[in-house]
Amino acid sequence: MTRAKQAEAREKATDLVKDVTAAPVPVERIAKNLGVRIEYAPLDGELSGFAHTRDGVSMIGVNSLHAAVRQRFTIAHELGHICLHQSELQAVVHVDKGSLRRDSISSEGSDPLEVEANAFASEFLMPQHLLQSLLAGKLVDLEDDETIKNLAKRFRVSEAAMRYRLQPRG
C-alpha cells in the first residue's frame, strides 16, 4: 500500500537525521557522509536535478541556477530516491523536471516513487524531533503566515514545503 511505503520513506529519513540537534538540517553533509557525490551544474531552468548510481557509486546532480532553498529540497528528494529506489537508478539516470514542491502538494495521481521521495524529503528537511522541540507543544495555525515564514526560514525550506509538512496526515 502506498501509504505504508510513505511511512517507510519517512522512517528512513528520520533515521538519517536523528542526530541533528538544530535546524537547518545539513543536507549536503549528510548526503556526502553516505558516500553520495553531489554535482552542482547549470541545468535548463525546467530541470531540478537528477540521481544516478553506477558501480556502487551514487551521485546527485543539482541545478545550480535555482535558489538555495530549492536546491536543498532537490538534494533531499534525490537522496530519497537513492535511499529508497536504488534498483531503479542502476541502469538509468533519474531526472526530475519541473517543480518537485508542487508535486508534493498535489501528490494525487503522481508516481508512487515521487510521492515517496517527497515524503522522505519533507521529513528529512523538517524532522519531527526538531519541529517538536522548537514548537514546544504549541500547535501551529496554518493560516498564521508569520509563524510559517519564521519556521521556513529556520529550516531553510520554502513556506509551501513547511505548510505541507505541518498539515495533519490522513
Next chain:
Amino acid sequence: MSEMRLYRQLGKAIAKRRDDIGLKQQEVAKAIGLARASLANIENGRQRILVHQLFRLVTALKLNSITELVPPTWEFDDDEEAPRLKMRVNAGGQNTEAVTVLTDAQQAVVHNVVRSALGPVKRRSTK
C-alpha cells in the same frame, strides 16, 4: 563528433533565451556585430562562434555569465560509439521516457555532468 553536439546545444540555448526575452534574430545579430543569417546558423549549430562574440551575446541576451549558455566544462566524447546514458524523467509527478519530455540539449547537459562525475559510460563488457 562531440564538438557538433556542443555547438548544437549552444545554438539551442541561444535561440531559447532570445525567444524567452522576445528579441528578433536581427536585433541580437546587430548587437554582437553579425549578420542575421550568421546568427541563424549559430542557432542551428551549423556555425561556430568566437569567444568575444559569445561574451557579447551574454550582454545582448541580458544574462550574467556564459555558463548560462554553455556548461562550465565539456568532456569531449572522442569515441562516437560510446553508449549514451538511459534516462527516465519525472515530469510533474509522472515518470516517462526521456525522449518524450527532454530536449536533446537538456539530455546532453545531464549526460555531461554524469560523465564528468563518474567517467565515461562503459561499453557492455565483451570479455
